[in-house]
Amino acid sequence: MSSDRLNPALRVFDACSASEVVAADFHMHTTWTDGSASVVDMHCAAIAAGLGTVLFSEHARASSGDWFGKFAAEVRALPAEHCKALVGAEVKVLNPRGELDISNAVRRECALVMASVHRFPGETDIRKGRDAGYSEEQAIGIEFELARAALRAGGFDILGHPFGMAYRRFGWVPPQHLIRELARECARAGIAFEVNARYHDRPADMIALCREEKAPISLGSNAHAPEEVGRLQRVFRSVPS
Numbered sequence: 001m002s003s004d005r006l007n008p009a010l011r012v013f014d015a016c017s018a019s020e021v022v023a024a025d026f027h028m029h030t031t032w033t034d035g036s037a038s039v040v041d042m043h044c045a046a047i048a049a050g051l052g053t054v055l056f057s058e059h060a061r062a063s064s065g066d067w068f069g070k071f072a073a074e075v076r077a078l079p080a081e082h083c084k085a086l087v088g089a090e091v092k093v094l095n096p097r098g099e100l101d102i103s104n105a106v107r108r109e110c111a112l113v114m115a116s117v118h119r120f121p122g123e124t125d126i127r128k129g130r131d132a133g134y135s136e137e138q139a140i141g142i143e144f145e146l147a148r149a150a151l152r153a154g155g156f157d158i159l160g161h162p163f164g165m166a167y168r169r170f171g172w173v174p175p176q177h178l179i180r181e182l183a184r185e186c187a188r189a190g191i192a193f194e195v196n197a198r199y200h201d202r203p204a205d206m207i208a209l210c211r212e213e214k215a216p217i218s219l220g221s222n223a224h225a226p227e228e229v230g231r232l233q234r235v236f237r238s239v240p241s
């Protein structure tokens with residue numbers, strides 16, 4: 001029932017399973033924000049890595065200026081015969097109501113919008129682990145609530161790196177039942193659960209969990225440099241199952 005709400009561009013991942021991934025990378029950054037390479041160079045890296053489709057999921061905010069339109073035009077100008085390139089934005093979840101930091105101008109340019117939990121409401125600096133003043137349970141609970149609120153509010157296509165703050169900022173492994181609950185919310189909303197090479201050490205396990213919960217999937221390397229493009233597929237092949 002939720003599947004007909006899924007953005008058709010995400011159908012490329014329908015063939016993914018715990019034993020097979022498709023050659024598409026839907027999480028890349030460029031020199032338009034904090035990446036080290038241009039749109040053209042990242043696209044060349046995608047072709048070299050044998051990828052058939054990529055999403056340029058550039059960081060954006062509601063306050064992003066007209067640079068986003070120029071970025072989008074650059075992506076649309078890329079040749080599509082070897083690797084199709086899509087315009088996207090990665091935006092943060094702002095508050096416990098699940099509102100996103102995005103403008104209509106950015107939305108209009110995007111084939112796909114990714115929403116990620118990047119910090120907790122009210123935080124101005126990012127302190128890691130115990131220094132941040134949260135217990136493990138509190139931090140995981142807040143991250144879960146923000147992600148679930150966003151999935152219930154909707155208005156985007158991909159939940160970026162679920163529990164990324166727990167895994168990488170704090171170094172904590174969230175309980176399986178909460179990961180499953182987010183996957184179920186993704187299934188209900190018709191929003192893809194991103195399996196991300198930078199945050200999820202065992203992508204095959206995450207894909208298996210999503211399949212069990214009938215959650216749509218997106219795969220991302222989180223590439224900020226050409227050599228990172230397609231990393232999800234490489235990690236997938238290198239982790240023993």
Ligand SMILES: [Zn+2]
Nearest residue numbers: 090116160161
């Ligand atoms: Zn992110």
Ligand SMILES: [Zn+2]
Nearest residue numbers: 027029090222
């Ligand atoms: Zn990112």
